[in-house]
Amino acid sequence: MMDSSTYKYYCVQGFDPRQHLEDYLSDKADMVFGEDALKFPIENLAKIFTIGHIEGDVLLDLSVGSMVHHLIAACEFFEHIIVLKVNDRCILELKRWLDSRTGAFNWEHVTKVHRENEAYSDKLQDKEEKLRSAISHAIKCDLEKENMTNPIVVPPADCIISAWLLDVTCKDQDDYIRYLRKFSGLLKPGGHLIIIGALDMTYYTVGKNKLHALTYDEDFARKALVGEGFVIDDCKVHKRTAVSYLTDYKAMIFIAAHKEYGALQATQVIK
Template identity: 50%
Template sequence: MDRSSYKLYHKHDHDSRMFAETYFSGDPDKPFMEDALISPLKKLHNAFNMGHMTGKLLIDISGGAQIHHLYSACEFFQEIILMRTNEKSIMEIMRWHDDRTGAFCWGHTTAHVTNLEGRSDQCEAKEMKLKSTITHVVKFDIESDALTYLVGVPQADCVITTWLLDKICKTQDDYMRNLRKILKLLKPGGHLILLGLTNASYYTVGEHKFHYFTYDEKFARDALVREGMTILQCEDTPRTSESPLIDYGGILFIMACKQK
């Protein structure tokens, strides 16, 4: 299929529930357990437990309705604000947050994180902790030049962005421009965690193929350094799953600090 025909996450209909069920399900028959869940959750657990990242406010600006990457973070920040560009993602998150009937179950990820913490009997407490720490879920327009101003969000001690830049950018210039907007959400001395997929080109949701920006680890590292970030950790882990649903080479994990 011609890549120009792929849909865009932020411009076309994107079924957030089907996306979660496809790539983040606890079903052992799904091929993405290691790459989408186990490996990233372990990296996040280790990163937060190093003790560098703590404070009052964390902003999560990600692509989709996933919240599992915040289970470790909620122990180190007083408040978490979620920013999403997709209305369906917000609706799906609020269904989970408010314990509504039919909400996507993230229990398998809660269990994994509490096991990493040595508190496998505290799944319910962990779930309640994250829900109480999330104070706002807001919609933003990625085309705007002032994300913070639009939604009234103060600069954060930590920003997490997972699989968003990959979905909304088509060129290197797009990536740099959108990265710059995200970094404006972060206060000097604050920390950034970035999760993405290297050497990807598409992902599938239902019958639709969506665009993925193709880049490598070096490009992402150089982009952050160019914007005044100090790289503290960078890992590009080769993919372990094989599936025609998505094309990628590795899972990128970067932790960086914004220079004062």
């Protein structure tokens, strides 16, 4: 077994975002993460948005790689989606899809997942076009900076979605809490934060590279959010179904929370 000290770090060495999509989110016959990485987050996002409590003008996405499947449901409820990425390669791969370029990753296989949800029974192509229109900016960010999008200042968000980013960027649990605090600063008072993560994971593999993952459990995630002034509205845990050597997570977690009024928020503005 590889010594964990030799694992690469997402924010330092980065990874191939297209390979990540192929390994974990594609429609290939040997891609075994469909239940865990596609269906579980899509179903929970569809439910949480259709309840009607989460909507507004601005949604910020701080997620791993170049995936967009988790944003298809959100584009029905937000006027503007701003995507923040820590790696340039992730932005380039995302823009291939945004610009409908030849060779862009094909998301048609998620149609079946969306069609299982009555509110999302339209053609995926229509949803994809709506999402493309909703994504107003794709911006490089640095989680270590006081203003992570410096010199740009993003507008206060009604909602933030962060899918698996904390898992791969945090070196330890203190980092997790520190980044949650930064996310909180980007939200309006009362704004919502949706976290999708992998529990009890120590590594994940992209291509030939084994990368570091933060190990934490449901109890830690809950306490970290509450400790940073969030009220948890929903929490679901999905036990692993995938059989694969690519990663060793034990379960997926979906948490929707809102920020209590009275906290400070970021100032304006992208124009």
